[in-house]
Amino acid sequence: MGAPGPRLVIGDVDPAVLAGLLVAAAAAGWVDAVVGGGGLLLLPALLIAAPSLGVPVATMLGTNKAAAIAGTSTAALTYARRTSVDWRVAGPAAGCAVLASGVGAAWAGAVPQDAYRPVVLGVLVAVAVFVTLRPALGAAPDPRRRTRARVVAAVAVAGGVIACYDGLVGPGTGTFLVLTFTTLVGADFVHGSAMAKLVNAGTNLGALAVFASGGHVLWWLGGLCAVCNVAGAVLGARTALRRGSGFVRVVLLVVVLALIGKLGYDQWAG
Numbered sequence: 001m002g003a004p005g006p007r008l009v010i011g012d013v014d015p016a017v018l019a020g021l022l023v024a025a026a027a028a029g030w031v032d033a034v035v036g037g038g039g040l041l042l043l044p045a046l047l048i049a050a051p052s053l054g055v056p057v058a059t060m061l062g063t064n065k066a067a068a069i070a071g072t073s074t075a076a077l078t079y080a081r082r083t084s085v086d087w088r089v090a091g092p093a094a095g096c097a098v099l100a101s102g103v104g105a106a107w108a109g110a111v112p113q114d115a116y117r118p119v120v121l122g123v124l125v126a127v128a129v130f131v132t133l134r135p136a137l138g139a140a141p142d143p144r145r146r147t148r149a150r151v152v153a154a155v156a157v158a159g160g161v162i163a164c165y166d167g168l169v170g171p172g173t174g175t176f177l178v179l180t181f182t183t184l185v186g187a188d189f190v191h192g193s194a195m196a197k198l199v200n201a202g203t204n205l206g207a208l209a210v211f212a213s214g215g216h217v218l219w220w221l222g223g224l225c226a227v228c229n230v231a232g233a234v235l236g237a238r239t240a241l242r243r244g245s246g247f248v249r250v251v252l253l254v255v256v257l258a259l260i261g262k263l264g265y266d267q268w269a270g
Contacts, residue, residue, distance in 0.1 A: 017049050018224075025067050025225035029232025032068070033075035034240045035189070035248050036174015036196055037255035038232075040262060042067065042225065043171055059218060061108055062211025064170065066222025069204035071229035072174075076201050078237035079194035089151055089185055090195040096159030097166075097202035104167025105210035121263045124172065127179060128256045131249070138182040138189035139245050145186030154184040158199050166200070167207040172259050174200050175252065189248035193240055 024045040032038030046060040079085065158180045166173040177196035181187040187195060211217055240248050 013053065013221075017052070018221075021045055021049060021221070022224060022228045025071075025228040026232040028068075029071040029075075029229035029234075030236035030239075031232075031251070031255060032071055032174050032200070032229075033078070033193075033197065033233040033236030035193060035252040035255055036176070036178055036200065037172055037259060038068070038071070038229075039064070039171035039173065040255065040259055042229070044262070055218065056216070058108055058211065058214070059216040061105075061170070062208065062214075062216035063218045063222045063225070065105075065204050065208040065211055066217050066219065067225035067229045068170075069201060069208055070226035071233035072197050072200040072204055074230045075233040075237045076194070076197035078234060079197055079241070082237075082241050083191065083194055085194050085198065086146075086185070086187065086191070089154055089181070090198045093155045093159035093195070093199045094202035096155060097163035097199050098206035100160050100163035101167035101203035101206035102210045104164040104169075105207035107168055108211075118267060121260065121267060123176075124256055124260045124263065127175070128253065128260060131179075131253055131256070138178075138187070138192060138249055141188045141191065142186030145184065150184045154180055157184070158196075159202075163199070163203045163206070166203040167210070170207075171262075172256075173203060175255055175259070178248075178252065189245040189252065190240060193248060197237075 021042075024042045028038030028040075028042035030038075031041060043061070043064045046064050047057060049055075050057060050060045158177050162173060162176045162180065165176075174193075174196050177199050178189065178192045181192035181195045182189060208217070240251075
């Protein structure tokens with residue numbers, strides 16, 4: 001991951017830049033709680049600010065995790081209190097996610113963005129087409145899909161592959177998790193989002209531990225962003241629970257299309 005950058009204090013940051021980061025953190029918390037993909041908002045904002053602050057990319061990745069774990073944990077608690085959670089799927093997946101995301105975080109910086117961007121872009125396009133052509137997906141639970149083999153597959157994909165990706169890069173993780181639980185074990189979008197938040201909290205914990213051990217976290221900035229992220233997460237979780245699966249599906253498509261646009265632009269510009 002490289003060596004930490006110079007010590008940065010709050011007085012070194014332009015107030016306008018700081019305000020923009022806090023707004024992005026609140027918006028990211030809302031999007032993440034509803035359907036995932038909040039990293040599309042906060043992480044790019046942190047990375048854009050990094051050069052002007054003289055902070056390495058790894059430190060901004062770690063700071064993003066410090067903020068994100070607060071929001072995802074809050075959203076997970078909100079869902080758990082207000083709806084049922086399939087712990088037999090979400091529990092093992094969250095446990096595996098802590099380890100897998102730590103591995104991904106340890107690789108952060110070693111894998112160039114050009115290596116993963118086309119793959120993620122292709123997956124997102126496929127996701128957008130799939131969700132558009134399957135309007136019934138996630139509208140209601142489908143218990144018939146919850147077989148032992150599918151549960152094992154969901155734990156492996158969510159707690160292994162996606163968790164490692166979250167530690168390595170991050171944006172789109174929550175969206176991938178929601179789709180994993182809806183397609184593999186037949187959860188509706190609301191309950192899929194609830195399970196996704198539990199696993200996402202695990203991925204953030206594992207990655208944060210690795211980044212923190214290397215000194216790659218600006219704790220004061222992460223703390224400020226965390227407060228805003230939590231506020232957005234509480235509002236987002238309550239909105240999703242109140243509006244239901246149809247609303248979550250619409251937000252899912254919007255987030256996926258936004259991710260496609262962002263990654264497509266990065267690929268073209270790069």
